[in-house]
Amino acid sequence: MKIGFVDVTITTSYGGIQTAVWELAKALADLGHEIFLYGGEGDIRHDVASYAITVRTYPYTPREKVINLGRRFQRIVERLSMARHARKAVVKDDLDWVILTKPFDFFWPHLMPASSKTRFCYMSGGTSFFRFDRRLGKRIDAWVACSEFNAWQIQHHFKHFPHVIYNGVDINKFTPATGNIxxxxxxxxxxxxxxxxxxxxxxxxxxxxxxxxxxxxxxxxxxxxxxxxxxxxxxxxxxxxxxxxxxxxxxxxxxxxxxxxxxxxxxxxxxxxxxxxxxxxxxxxxxxxxxxxxxxxxxxxxxxxxxxxxxxxxxxxxxxxxxxxxxxxxxxxxxxxxxxxxxxxxxxxxxxxxxxxxxxxxxxxxx
Missing domain, CATH: 3.40.50.2000 (Glycogen Phosphorylase B;)
Structure with missing residues (x-):
């Protein structure tokens, strides 16, 4: 399959969600899938040179530069600003699935043409709920969560009980090998x-x-x-x-x-x-x-x-x-x-x- 991950932060900052995207991308590529990562213009890259992974970055307006009508509003505008530049490429890449990591990106299914075959999955790593997210979430085709606890949070809010996939670890990098600093x-x-x-x-x-x-x-x-x-x-x-x-x-x-x-x-x-x-x-x-x-x-x-x-x-x-x-x-x-x-x-x-x-x-x- 052709699978894309859309998140402005994966190429601009570090964190649990960002790590999950990069590591899952590598694991999916190892299983034979073609992976696309769409992020904001930034310098962060994980070691993916040997994988079938395409990384695309786009201009965006950082949340700090958005008028402060609340942090969630700032983050939605930040993501919309990137989507304006990324939409054409996402449509052209003709993906089977797009993985979204935050409800702030739930507008994406509404940006796709009616003829698009692309389906959308929400991969939750927390909550970050906001007003009207349930309405936008009606266009999400699959729901997954990083723990049973997180699945309960999502079910309670969106009334969809996600499949639990758990996060992971690169056990070849994180090892009990001898030597320390x-x-x-x-x-x-x-x-x-x-x-x-x-x-x-x-x-x-x-x-x-x-x-x-x-x-x-x-x-x-x-x-x-x-x-x-x-x-x-x-x-x-x-x-x-x-x-x-x-x-x-x-x-x-x-x-x-x-x-x-x-x-x-x-x-x-x-x-x-x-x-x-x-x-x-x-x-x-x-x-x-x-x-x-x-x-x-x-x-x-x-x-x-x-x-x-x-x-x-x-x-x-x-x-x-x-x-x-x-x-x-x-x-x-x-x-x-x-x-x-x-x-x-x-x-x-x-x-x-x-x-x-x-x-x-x-x-x-x-x-």
């Missing part, structure tokens, strides 16, 4: 290193990890934060106020291809979200590197980690005492921690690879 981070081997990678926004819950470190009072523990965002200055000030700033390392964002080395440097991953993560690709990537993980019991995170306590520990969101107890359990249980890390890798291999996702997506489109 502790020496470049100036972290001694005898320290217990927690690793987080992602955007520094409030709902990621990092403030509660800092509070947990203050409760622990354990000089062996270090916390590596890879990323930036609006909360960074506030988190740095909080670390100083709590007296744990010497235990916390703030590191600038790194390319997706560089993340495995950071995870391999750690003893455990920690992802204490207080918001409804639909899946949590970064959690799965850390697990694929052989790390036990601590995650919040919220959204789709329990589906990634599992409820059994064999691949990671789930804690109540926004609960520093529970986070501190989970950290202490991993610090003091070396063999327990190593077994859990092995189980984490096996869970990702068995359930959450991009090939799994691609096959589930194709099954959903076929139905």
């Amino acid at each position: 502790r020496h470049t981070l100036d972290i001694d081997d005898d320290k217990f290193l927690l690793v987080f990678a992602g955007r520094l926004v409030g709902w990621k819950g990092l403030a509660y990890v800092l509070k947990a470190l203050a409760l622990l009072q354990d000089e062996r523990v270090r916390f590596l934060i890879v990323g930036n965002g609006e909360e960074q200055t506030k988190l740095q000030a909080q670390a100083r106020d709590l007296g744990v700033d010497k235990q916390v390392i703030f590191h600038e964002p790194v390319a997706h291809s560089a993340l495995p080395a950071f995870y391999r440097s750690g003893d455990a991953g920690i992802f204490p979200s207080t918001g409804d993560e639909a899946f949590g690709i970064t959690i799965a990537e850390a697990m694929a590197c052989g790390l036990p993980v601590i995650g919040s019991y919220i959204g789709g995170i329990p589906e990634v980690i599992g409820n059994e306590g064999s691949a990671g520990l789930l804690v109540s969101p926004g609960h520093p005492e529970a986070i501190a107890a989970a950290i202490r359990k991993l610090v003091e249980g070396g063999e327990y921690r190593r077994t859990m890390g092995h189980n984490a890798r096996q869970r990702i291999e068995n359930l959450y690879t991009w090939q799994h996702s691609a096959l589930r997506l194709l099954s959903a489109l076929d139905k």
Whole structure:
């Protein structure tokens, strides 16, 4: 089949949805399909040179330059501005399916000529609902979600229960291979290193990890934060106020291809979200590197980690005492921690690879 992904952000920014598009594109190409990616003018490219993938980019008006009548309005205008330039190519490419990743793009079926054979699939990775999206959604032919939790969100809003395809991990890139970069981070081997990678926004819950470190009072523990965002200055000030700033390392964002080395440097991953993560690709990537993980019991995170306590520990969101107890359990249980890390890798291999996702997506489109 000829399958296209339309999302202005896939060539202009990094994130879970963007990673899912690029990785699914490669997995689908491996299965023999011809893939087209349509994004905004930008420099972001994943390594797809050896795949049957065509990348097309178009001018667009960034949301920051759109009159502020609400963030959702800005994002819709941003996407419409790209569609104005991309429509002709999408029609000409005569695709079998177009995958849309946000309801903000639900106008696309209405842009196609009546003679077009192209059908549209919504691949959800969250919510991002807005007024009138149900009406626009009537032209969507297939619905898929990245977790059972996310499927429930979509069913509740749109009254369509999606096929669950789950997100995945490139298990050849994210591996427990030997070698790490502790020496470049100036972290001694005898320290217990927690690793987080992602955007520094409030709902990621990092403030509660800092509070947990203050409760622990354990000089062996270090916390590596890879990323930036609006909360960074506030988190740095909080670390100083709590007296744990010497235990916390703030590191600038790194390319997706560089993340495995950071995870391999750690003893455990920690992802204490207080918001409804639909899946949590970064959690799965850390697990694929052989790390036990601590995650919040919220959204789709329990589906990634599992409820059994064999691949990671789930804690109540926004609960520093529970986070501190989970950290202490991993610090003091070396063999327990190593077994859990092995189980984490096996869970990702068995359930959450991009090939799994691609096959589930194709099954959903076929139905």
